[in-house]
Amino acid sequence: MGLRVLAHQHGELARYKSGVAKVSITILLESGARIGPGKAALLESIRDGGSISAAARDMGMSYKRAWLLLDSINQAFTEPVVTAATGGAGGGRATLTAFGVELLERYRRIRDEAADLAADDLAALSRRARPEAGPKV
Amino acid sequence: MGLRVLAHQHGELARYKSGVAKVSITILLESGARIGPGKAALLESIRDGGSISAAARDMGMSYKRAWLLLDSINQAFTEPVVTAATGGAGGGRATLTAFGVELLERYRRIRDEAADLAADDLAALSRRARPEAGPKV
Numbered sequence: 129m130g131l132r133v134l135a136h137q138h139g140e141l142a143r144y145k146s147g148v149a150k151v152s153i154t155i156l157l158e159s160g161a162r163i164g165p166g167k168a169a170l171l172e173s174i175r176d177g178g179s180i181s182a183a184a185r186d187m188g189m190s191y192k193r194a195w196l197l198l199d200s201i202n203q204a205f206t207e208p209v210v211t212a213a214t215g216g217a218g219g220g221r222a223t224l225t226a227f228g229v230e231l232l233e234r235y236r237r238i239r240d241e242a243a244d245l246a247a248d249d250l251a252a253l254s255r256r257a258r259p260e261a262g263p264k265v
Numbered sequence: 266m267g268l269r270v271l272a273h274q275h276g277e278l279a280r281y282k283s284g285v286a287k288v289s290i291t292i293l294l295e296s297g298a299r300i301g302p303g304k305a306a307l308l309e310s311i312r313d314g315g316s317i318s319a320a321a322r323d324m325g326m327s328y329k330r331a332w333l334l335l336d337s338i339n340q341a342f343t344e345p346v347v348t349a350a351t352g353g354a355g356g357g358r359a360t361l362t363a364f365g366v367e368l369l370e371r372y373r374r375i376r377d378e379a380a381d382l383a384a385d386d387l388a389a390l391s392r393r394a395r396p397e398a399g400p401k402v
Binding site: 148149150151152153154155156157158159160161162193196197199200202203204205206207227230231234237238241242245246249250252253254256257258259260261262263264265 | 285286287288289290291292293294295296297298299330333334336337339340341342343344364367368371374375378379382383386387389390391393394395396397398399400401402
């Protein structure tokens with residue numbers, strides 16, 4: 129049984145498994161603002177953990193970097209995506225707004241549907257891929 | 266008629282039109298090598314024009330940069346994607362191999378199908394997008 133057949137039968141598995149090429153999705157807004165896998169993962173971590181500092185730690189970035197990314201997402205839309213309490217007992221607590229949850233769901237739906245529809249093409253390319261990447265350019 | 270309906274009815278148009286968010290696709294090979302919109306456009310230009318220097322000029326990059334990108338694509342796979350004649354009368358002529366054409370077709374299929382399936386989500390996000398992007402991070 130070839131890899132193509134396997135990937136077709138187990139699309140859900142293949143999507144997250146190493147051994148097969150994957151597809152990465154970035155939403156490009158008309159303004160030039162971008163929502164890609166990094167920002168989506170940050171939103172997801174905040175939705176689940178309610179903390180910018182914990183999300184930053186999970187993703188191996190500074191608190192400041194995470195804050196700047198969230199600020200840029202907020203500024204990309206006419207309504208906030210994340211609200212944060214700064215200072216005091218609740219300092220660093222962050223919550224996705226209803227629109228933030230919607231944005232994340234839309235991103236994930238596009239990503240998951242794209243992964244499913246791309247499964248056969250990705251499996252075919254994986255069969256011709258070298259195990260080691262060439263120079264990064 | 267809302268933007269969502271328009272985008273749904275005219276997915277083919279909306280995909281390339283400004284005024285609506287778009288989706289950008291990058292194929293991530295297991296090795297870490299990436300094939301995104303820039304490399305796909307470069308392959309497309311070479312397929313159509315047969316020239317690395319013309320493709321580089323079209324894309325506003327140096328010949329050397331285009332050459333490095335093509336070399337990295339070639340090194341990502343077990344068979345060549347582009348063949349180029351260097352020096353002499355045919356210097357700079359470049360041709361996609363059959364596999365190169367296949368790679369480009371697979372990339373374009375994933376991209377176009379993803380754009381179609383994402384049309385409603387992208388239109389909904391466009392309605393909430395600000396015309397000016399915030400700070401780039």
